[in-house]
Amino acid sequence: MLDVKSTSKGLLPPRMTFAQRNAIASPEPGLLVICTNCLADGSATLSIYLGGQWINFSGNCTLPTAPAEGTHTQTGTSIIWNWSAVPIALGYKWNSINDYASATAMGSLTSKTETGLTTGSSYTRYVWAYNACGQTSATTLTGQALSCGSSFTVNHWTGSVAPVDKTVTYGTTTNIPGEPAKCWITRNLGATQQPNAKSDATEPAAGWYWQFNLKQGYKHDGVTRTPNTTWITSISENSDWTAINDPCRLLLGVAWHIPAMSEWNNIISAGGWTNWNGPWGSALQLNGAGLLNSSTGSLTSPGAEGVYWCNSQSNSFYAAAFDFSASYCFVGSGGNKGLGLTNRCIRN
Numbered sequence: 001m002l003d004v005k006s007t008s009k010g011l012l013p014p015r016m017t018f019a020q021r022n023a024i025a026s027p028e029p030g031l032l033v034i035c036t037n038c039l040a041d042g043s044a045t046l047s048i049y050l051g052g053q054w055i056n057f058s059g060n061c062t063l064p065t066a067p068a069e070g071t072h073t074q075t076g077t078s079i080i081w082n083w084s085a086v087p088i089a090l091g092y093k094w095n096s097i098n099d100y101a102s103a104t105a106m107g108s109l110t111s112k113t114e115t116g117l118t119t120g121s122s123y124t125r126y127v128w129a130y131n132a133c134g135q136t137s138a139t140t141l142t143g144q145a146l147s148c149g150s151s152f153t154v155n156h157w158t159g160s161v162a163p164v165d166k167t168v169t170y171g172t173t174t175n176i177p178g179e180p181a182k183c184w185i186t187r188n189l190g191a192t193q194q195p196n197a198k199s200d201a202t203e204p205a206a207g208w209y210w211q212f213n214l215k216q217g218y219k220h221d222g223v224t225r226t227p228n229t230t231w232i233t234s235i236s237e238n239s240d241w242t243a244i245n246d247p248c249r250l251l252l253g254v255a256w257h258i259p260a261m262s263e264w265n266n267i268i269s270a271g272g273w274t275n276w277n278g279p280w281g282s283a284l285q286l287n288g289a290g291l292l293n294s295s296t297g298s299l300t301s302p303g304a305e306g307v308y309w310c311n312s313q314s315n316s317f318y319a320a321a322f323d324f325s326a327s328y329c330f331v332g333s334g335g336n337k338g339l340g341l342t343n344r345c346i347r348n
Contacts, residue, residue, distance in 0.1 A: 013034050018038050021038070029050055034046060035054075038088055045062075063131065064088045064131055066086070066129060067092065067128075070111075072141070075146075076147060081113075083110050089129040089130065089131055090130060093105055094126070095125065100128055103126070120154075153169045163226050168187075177267060178266035188205075188206060188289060190208030201290050210343060211337065212338075218297070220299045231297035234317075235338050237313075240313050241258055256345045264308070279324055279329065288324070292340025294336045297340065305323070305324070
């Protein structure tokens with residue numbers, strides 16, 4: 001019964017935020033408001049209350065975006081899991097398995113404290129944001145029940161990742177300039193002892209070697225490579241290092257990964273590293289363990305060069321690697337994927 005006409009003005013419904021709109025007590029069906037931040041990107045929309053819920057004028061019910069994984073507080077027996085708040089979420093759910101139906105309702109909280117965990121063990125958890133339209137896809141959270149700076153012991157068993165049986169106690173360290181919030185192991189993956197010098201390439205200090213995006217590790221004692229299987233001389237594959245093949249994740253737990261190119265570059269730049277004195281003098285004590293030749297699988301440059309994988313490829317044949325010696329220190333993009341290089345693992 002209302003006929004409003006104008007060629008220079010319009011009808012402006014009340015304007016309010018998402019929270020203010022939802023605070024309206026017992027809204028009548030058909031109630032119209034302008035919600036100033038009700039879309040997933042935080043922008044405004046015309047909201048109509050119909051069918052017991054607020055929907056957009058277009059008829060589309062907008063889901064929130066999935067929350068981002070936050071920085072977790074990790075101790076020897078507990079983890080405080082954290083995730084980001086997202087626009088237009090009514091709340092969040094958290095679970096130890098990827099099942100929304102049985103998840104714990106967290107309300108508007110963006111953290112969950114879990115206690116009684118096993119020291120040194122890694123864990124995977126899941127979180128969802130939801131509103132009246134439904135829930136987002138699950139965001140995967142990974143953590144380890146260990147304060148960085150503590151040690152943890154891992155029993156490695158011969159198989160498709162570890163080349164030999166070996167029990168290793170890994171130290172950890174943090175506050176590395178360039179990546180101060182990250183946690184690193186203080187010896188190479190598979191190494192049973194700290195190197196006694198930057199040129200220490202003995203098998204206990206060198207650890208194991210991997211070809212790019214292949215999970216099988218190799219031990220080399222200077223004479224024999226184990227396993228002494230047929231060496232893969234050429235790898236042509238359009239892929240970064242995948243999680244299912246990441247030896248850091250497979251041997252240490254889901255919280256760990258091979259460093260990204262940016263993570264190596266950040267600590268090189270912040271530390272002002274120009275040769276192997278920088279990596280060796282840092283809390284990481286990186287040593288020149290050498291590498292395995294891409295053509296033969298034989299040990300090359302032991303005690304003279306250290307080369308560590310990044311988790312990103314350059315192209316189908318080459319990948320990024322951190323390389324240092326007595327005269328240089330850099331991250332390059334020309335590492336032949338067939339090379340066998342050491343790994344130093346990192347955790348958030």
